[in-house]
Amino acid sequence: xxxxxxxxxxxxxxxxxxxxxxxxxxxxxxxxxxxxxxxxxxxxxxxxxxxxxxxxxxxxxxxxxxxxxxxxxxxxxxxxxxxxxxxxxxxxxxxxxxxxxxxxxxxxxxxxxxxxxxxxxxxxxxxxxxxxxxxxxxxxxxxxxxxxxxxxxxxxxxxxxxxxxxxxxxxxxxxxxxxxxxxxxxxxxxxxxxxxxxxxxxxxxxxxxxxxxxxxxxxxxxxxxxxxxxxxxxxxxxxxxx
Amino acid sequence: xxxxxxxxxxxxxxxxxxxxxxxxxxxxxxxxxxxxxxxxxxxxxxxxxxxxxxxxxxxxxxxxxxxxxxxxxxxxxxxxxxxxxxxxxxxxxxxxxxxxxxxxxxxxxxxxxxxxxxxxxxxxxxxxxxxxxxxxxxxxxxxxxxxxxxxxxxxxxxxxxxxxxxxxxxxxxxxxxxxxxxxxxxxxxxxxxxxxxxxxxxxxxxxxxxxxxxxxxxxxxxxxxxxxxxxxxxxxxxxxxxxxxxxxxxxxxxxxxxxxxxxxxxxxxxxxxxxxxxxxxxxxxxxxxxxxxxxxxxxxxxxxxxxxxxxxxxxxxxxxxxxxxxxxxxxxxxxxxxxxxxxxxxxxxxxxxxxxxxxxxxxxxxxxxxxxxxxxxxxxxxxxxxxxxxxxxxxxxxxxxxxxxxxxxxxxxxxxxxxxxxxxxxxxxxxxxxxxxxx
Ligand SMILES: Nc1ncnc2c1ncn2[C@@H]1O[C@H](COP(=O)(O)OP(=O)(O)O)[C@@H](O)[C@H]1O
Ligand SMILES: [Mg+2]
Numbered sequence: 001x002x003x004x005x006x007x008x009x010x011x012x013x014x015x016x017x018x019x020x021x022x023x024x025x026x027x028x029x030x031x032x033x034x035x036x037x038x039x040x041x042x043x044x045x046x047x048x049x050x051x052x053x054x055x056x057x058x059x060x061x062x063x064x065x066x067x068x069x070x071x072x073x074x075x076x077x078x079x080x081x082x083x084x085x086x087x088x089x090x091x092x093x094x095x096x097x098x099x100x101x102x103x104x105x106x107x108x109x110x111x112x113x114x115x116x117x118x119x120x121x122x123x124x125x126x127x128x129x130x131x132x133x134x135x136x137x138x139x140x141x142x143x144x145x146x147x148x149x150x151x152x153x154x155x156x157x158x159x160x161x162x163x164x165x166x167x168x169x170x171x172x173x174x175x176x177x178x179x180x181x182x183x184x185x186x187x188x189x190x191x192x193x194x195x196x197x198x199x200x201x202x203x204x205x206x207x208x209x210x211x212x213x214x215x216x217x218x219x220x221x222x223x224x225x226x227x228x229x230x231x232x233x234x235x236x237x238x239x240x241x242x
Numbered sequence: 243x244x245x246x247x248x249x250x251x252x253x254x255x256x257x258x259x260x261x262x263x264x265x266x267x268x269x270x271x272x273x274x275x276x277x278x279x280x281x282x283x284x285x286x287x288x289x290x291x292x293x294x295x296x297x298x299x300x301x302x303x304x305x306x307x308x309x310x311x312x313x314x315x316x317x318x319x320x321x322x323x324x325x326x327x328x329x330x331x332x333x334x335x336x337x338x339x340x341x342x343x344x345x346x347x348x349x350x351x352x353x354x355x356x357x358x359x360x361x362x363x364x365x366x367x368x369x370x371x372x373x374x375x376x377x378x379x380x381x382x383x384x385x386x387x388x389x390x391x392x393x394x395x396x397x398x399x400x401x402x403x404x405x406x407x408x409x410x411x412x413x414x415x416x417x418x419x420x421x422x423x424x425x426x427x428x429x430x431x432x433x434x435x436x437x438x439x440x441x442x443x444x445x446x447x448x449x450x451x452x453x454x455x456x457x458x459x460x461x462x463x464x465x466x467x468x469x470x471x472x473x474x475x476x477x478x479x480x481x482x483x484x485x486x487x488x489x490x491x492x493x494x495x496x497x498x499x500x501x502x503x504x505x506x507x508x509x510x511x512x513x514x515x516x517x518x519x520x521x522x523x524x525x526x527x528x529x530x531x532x533x534x535x536x537x538x539x540x541x542x543x544x545x546x547x548x549x550x551x552x553x554x555x556x557x558x559x560x561x562x563x564x565x566x567x568x569x570x571x572x573x574x575x576x577x578x579x580x581x582x583x584x585x586x587x588x589x590x591x592x593x594x595x596x597x598x599x600x601x602x603x604x605x606x607x608x609x610x611x612x613x614x615x616x617x618x619x620x621x622x623x624x625x626x627x628x629x630x631x632x633x634x635x636x637x638x639x640x641x642x643x644x645x646x647x648x649x650x651x652x653x654x655x656x657x658x659x660x661x662x663x664x665x666x667x668x669x670x671x672x673x674x675x676x677x678x679x680x681x
Binding site (some may be wrong): 142159 | 316318342343344345346347349350351353354355356357359360361370371373374375418422428
């Protein structure tokens with residue numbers, strides 16, 4: 001549904017807006033990269049696939065963040081939760097990504113939902129881990145300062161811990177997004193559309209050229225998303241902090 | 243009036259709370275308890291009072307429990323047993339919510355590494371305590387500006403912490419504690435991260451601020467010179483226990499234990515000792531009505547560069563240089579030979595403030611608050627006072643000595659080296675002044 005809405009937007013409007021947004025976030029270089037990268041994909045007649053992939057990646061990433069950041073906060077504040085679940089996070093990251101397709105299928109059947117589910121499970125560990133790490137690495141003196149002046153747990157979290165952990169959390173967001181993108185081809189195996197399916201089909205049909213084009217498409221998206229989120233992370237860094 | 247009363251505060255770190263507290267009740271010490279059940283004792287049965295409006299320094303070597311004790315006062319560290327009264331509130335009994343409110347109202351804290359939030363401006367950092375109290379922004383801005391002016395940071399409020407030098411950052415840290423208008427300031431090694439010169443400025447400024455604002459300040463330091471500079475009582479700690487409490491000059495003059503004696507041995511004694519302690523009370527005092535001949539009889543057999551002259555009421559009149567007396571005709575009166583410059587000093591004046599005058603005038607009179615003469619400080623008295631500790635430390639031969647000297651000595655060298663030249667100048671002057679008077 002979101003995909004159809006976005007596909008309905010004329011590509012040049014979409015591309016223009018995307019380029020403007022990335023320019024505002026990360027400066028001219030990233031803006032131009034977005035502009036020419038997306039124009040190139042449009043030119044390759046991969047526009048619809050690109051939008052589908054973008055939607056899949058964005059939805060999975062956003063869901064992963066909505067789950068991952070609160071869980072990360074919980075892990076940071078509760079030593080016991082951290083000790084209990086940290087091995088599970090390790091396991092989630094070491095299992096081959098195909099494994100997540102298996103539990104998804106009986107519940108959601110073939111299609112985008114299963115693909116999203118597998119992508120989320122696969123990509124959520126970094127944001128959890130880095131949120132927890134960022135909060136734990138806030139200097140004890142700063143946390144103590146909040147306590148000493150009578151700050152409540154919530155005030156401490158929102159006024160001290162989260163703002164100071166933000167750069168690390170943003171690094172987690174970046175990694176999560178990259179992992180989500182890396183799942184698109186695998187997700188295509190259970191029916192997700194987009195650039196992933198284009199690659200998957202051309203592998204099955206031994207069409208090297210088409211596969212290569214779609215592959216380039218994924219790389220271009222990856223670079224754009226990576227650079228923009230990194231620029232966001234750099235902005236989150238407090239003044240003067242290394 | 244007591245502001246903070248600590249009663250039997252102990253702190254056991256780790257899980258052996260019950261066993262540890264029981265052993266402390268039985269009078270066991272840190273090392274014994276560690277051996278008996280493995281519990282780490284942070285504080286061991288500490289009781290003392292902090293007077294409202296005083297500046298109290300917690301002193302001791304690293305690991306002696308100073309920070310732990312300071313943090314027990316606002317319960318950043320939960321004491322394992324004991325009671326802490328602040329005013330008439332028992333802090334140890336407060337529930338979580340009341341504790342937060344009480345911290346907001348009563349305690350301001352200043353940290354060793356400043357603990358300013360790097361993502362906030364100085365203004366917003368200084369207003370942090372008030373912001374936590376949910377004071378409206380306009381009000382906390384105003385209070386924060388006042389505090390910023392008070393610590394001399396006006397014009398820097400829009401900067402970020404990293405744009406300020408260490409000394410200025412700590413001023414901001416101090417302003418944050420002042421802006422919250424807390425009654426008690428807790429300062430943990432607040433100046434230890436600063437350069438020595440800046441540090442000295444901050445110490446005297448803190449002293450001035452305290453006299454102006456009348457806050458109760460509990461200051462943690464491992465530097466005895468700093469404690470002396472702050473000018474209040476000192477609580478000396480070792481292994482989580484209090485070894486001695488008192489004014490610096492009391493501690494230097496009468497160390498309670500071997501440990502204290504070694505702790506203070508390298509201090510700049512001239513900064514600690516008071517004129518009243520050093521003054522020679524037994525030296526003969528001349529009356530202005532005496533003739534030179536009578537005076538010579540009175541001082542026969544005594545040595546010195548100058549003599550004190552006081553009337554029958556022991557009110558100080560002036561100083562008579564020994565050289566002057568020697569050169570005078572026997573029929574002259576003492577009154578006619580007096581030095582015009584000699585003005586008496588109060589008994590509580592610091593010795594280091596007198597050194598120059600002792601060197602120049604040979605003897606400085608010390609009077610009590612009523613203006614009555616206590617005695618005189620001559621160059622010999624100065625040398626004796628400053629040399630006292632080196633004789634003691636040579637005599638001491640304790641097994642702990644070497645360890646303590648390594649740890650304490652390394653930090654204390656500034657005191658000793660500052661001490662040395664002043665001793666020398668005083669000695670030189672005592673031989674120098676008579677010749678000057680003759681020539
Ligand atoms: N959280 C803690 N857990 C265990 N031991 C601690 C803890 N905090 C402090 N200690 C121990 O308590 C003692 C006193 O520490 P502290 O109060 O920091 O000393 P100081 O501030 O005088 O250097 C030290 O021996 C230290 O190892
Ligand atoms: Mg400490």
